[in-house]
Amino acid sequence: MKRFQQLSQEFSTYFNINHFPDQPETLYGAASYMIADGGKRVRPVLCLLGNELFGPLVADTWKTATAIELFHNFTLIHDDIMDKAPLRRGRPTVHARYDEPTALLAGDVMLLRVYEYLNQTDPRHAQTLIKLLNKTGREVCEGQQMDMDFEKTPVITPDQYLQMIELKTAVFLAASLQMGAEIAGATHSDQQHIYAFGKNIGLAFQVQDDWLDSFGDPATFGKQNGGDILANKKTFLLVHALANGSGEEKLKIEDLMNSSPADKIEKMIALYKQTGADQAASLAKQHYIEKAFSHLGLIEVAAENKTALLELADYLLERSI
């Protein structure tokens, strides 16, 4: 088994405890319901791997990984309320299972718990970890707000879109790695590189995710193509096609968005090809992967220490694009 898979299993066992008191049952029941959901635990594993890159795993990294996973779940609870999402990973979302006020409060109490874990780490790095979480958390909120604002904005540039996914998704992956590195005593320069590695892997992953909705193989991808298209979701592809298509192509795209013909998905995919949006996505993904690997290369540790991170990157990005 690969190291990241092993750590993912170990973390799941470590994390599978009561993080909250019993009462009030509605509040803590809702919070526990969310985290019992599982998920891939990518972020805490990144934190553990960030530590292992520079030295043996220490107890504070497990605590920090726990804080990171709780922070991620806090954002999911609140995002689901904001997006009015009924389901997450096949289960009713927290606000659908309980109600919106309880879900909102369960998210709040989960964020407070994040700081309880971080604050229990050694005073030598507690302040640095909290500072990094504060900064990253703020950026994640900014990304979520940009995402919501974009839904009401007629034209977005690809650059604006990339800035949004950087804030909403990529920086938190980056910070997860950096926190592990910080605890392991990595130098400032190495911390910058591991952060940049994580950020660029995150960007590549998000662009890939957008691409897969249109061009992925449903058998490997695990869901039907075109969900984003039917929802008129502003993905990298749509934003790029609207920004770079000819006048006529733009009109066709807008017509498709304002109507729901039976062949909406096929027609939109054809337009993505025609405007070069699919190729732009492949190039962007490739660009970010190269940037990520170049930063990883600059980290001053033995090459074999980097294997686990390379394997994880391959796993996250293996699906053909």
Add this chain to the structure above:
Amino acid sequence: MKRFQQLSQEFSTYFNINHFPDQPETLYGAASYMIADGGKRVRPVLCLLGNELFGPLVADTWKTATAIELFHNFTLIHDDIMDKAPLRRGRPTVHARYDEPTALLAGDVMLLRVYEYLNQTDPRHAQTLIKLLNKTGREVCEGQQMDMDFEKTPVITPDQYLQMIELKTAVFLAASLQMGAEIAGATHSDQQHIYAFGKNIGLAFQVQDDWLDSFGDPATFGKQNGGDILANKKTFLLVHALANGSGEEKLKIEDLMNSSPADKIEKMIALYKQTGADQAASLAKQHYIEKAFSHLGLIEVAAENKTALLELADYLLERSI
């Protein structure tokens, strides 16, 4: 001018800066809109007075007072969403002025900012302050959840009600004082007493607030009597009357709650008197005030240092009950 009024003015000036970046404007505009609202700034002033009780004001206390005021505003934004409140202090609430998703996120980003300020204090007490805020914040969430649960619970005991207001309101006043005391280097025992003073003042204030809605002089109180009665709000009076009234009185109260006769307020007030709920409120308030003052008396500093806190307590509780 009394010391607490002077500190309230000084704090308002100190606090009147940009706590957030400019972009995204929707997110930070919403957050800034909330705190521009003013309010009495009671909690940060408690923090400053908690410091002054034990020594001259230091810079970290101002930072902590800022964190405390932001935390209070974070709870208000989220509470207003949960309660679907259209107005606060005569202005549209944040979610009414912006929208619910933006208000939710503005609350989140405000909570993150709380930790940024606390984390900037001297490492000698940053961890203690954060720990106390975590604990108190969790309790405030628990109190809010209990409050929401109570709305769906037919019978609540006065003890349950008092536990709810302790968590939702009183502990945060207590912790505000203790944080100031911690920064000033107060002993553990003195910190316990100042916390207990604040908690009991908070309980007295909340019971008084419930009482004033029915029995206050509208001229002094500043609002019409009976708002809570019309909203069937589970106040100390209602909870007490339902728990201690005779079978017949309980039926009358429930009938009133299920209907809206023109004289609902007068009839309910009569029942509060008849069941002894009004007197129980006066006694409870008196009990908490005595407890608060006895804890203040036990703090080992010169009596003249306590004047400002006594004056503030008098100000908060001066309205006749």
